[in-house]
Amino acid sequence: MNTNEINVIRERLSGKEKIVIVSHRNPDGDAYGSSLALYHYLQGLDQNVRVISPNDSPDFLKWLPKQEEILIFEENVLEATDTLNEASLIFTLDFNALSRVGTQMQLVLEKVSADFVMIDHHQQPDDYAFITYSDPSKASTCEMIYHFIEKMKDLDRINIDIASCLYTGIVTDTGSFKYPSTSSSTHKAIAHLMDIGIDHTKIHNDLFDTNSYQRLQLLGIALKNLKVVPDCHTAYITISQRELNAHNFKKGDTEGFVNYGLSLKGIVFAVIFIEDQKQGIIKMSLRSKGNFSVNEFARTYFNGGGHDNAAGGRSDDSIKNTVLKFLEILPKHKKELQLSYEN
């Protein structure tokens, strides 16, 4: 965010604003971490602020400080719609296209009179905000919120709650600091958060060591369903609604499954196809290593997008046809995948 934009925000915050922070549908650690960090920070500035999430979060985020104050759109449509309509400033965090909040909430956001501030690290931002702070080189939106607070000259306002929220988004979106987007600037921010006194061991435990027996059983099914296309250095997993139901599926249970495909020796492209009968779609998560852009792949063929090495997509067809379509497309990218493997 440039100095001019910081000054505009400072100016706006010196008046009476009604602020809403919006996260994307199916919020992850970075979406909730960044939204709540900004929420705590703005509350510290005595601002009138609320967080609205399109739908509920997985249980592994339920410990985040003040997450219980987040208004869930899907469960409180009238109150959330009124809150959005009355807002004067709306921060959209960790997404860059209004479609990422889901159809019903998107229709509301398209009609509000508030000015939008986008803070996000995905590629190819849409043009809906009066301030667009977009930086795809950053590993997480939480890291961007840290720099936003830094530019506001308020680093000393980062308390333990803000620091714990920021740490959560950074650690989840960097794969615990291993993805290529992790930089020295990421570690500098983390060093500061640790100096503030966060309990990083407890945060890791709360985020990653909360498996239920059913989830591990479901992981077993996912691994049994794992298939490999060796000449394309690709692995994919399918999980049907029947398999989800048989394991008492809860939101977040399939988080991270796709990474098992990518952990196979020789694999640079991994996909998971998850049937969602309620929404009538197949939800896809795509991951890659090296230069092969899953953002481009998801955008071109599966109505999605994200980052070069982590993206999401969807299909309205059956799981069987979606996989067939995927297997038909895959050979077209054989050369790129081979290069990604060799580099």
Ligand code: 5GP
């Ligand atoms: P995940 O596979 O964990 O759902 O998402 C991976 C990354 O891609 C995340 O950064 C997420 O925000 C983004 N993403 C997931 N689904 C979509 C989608 O349908 N459209 C776009 N543009 N990005 C997505």
Ligand code: MN
């Ligand atoms: Mn993110």
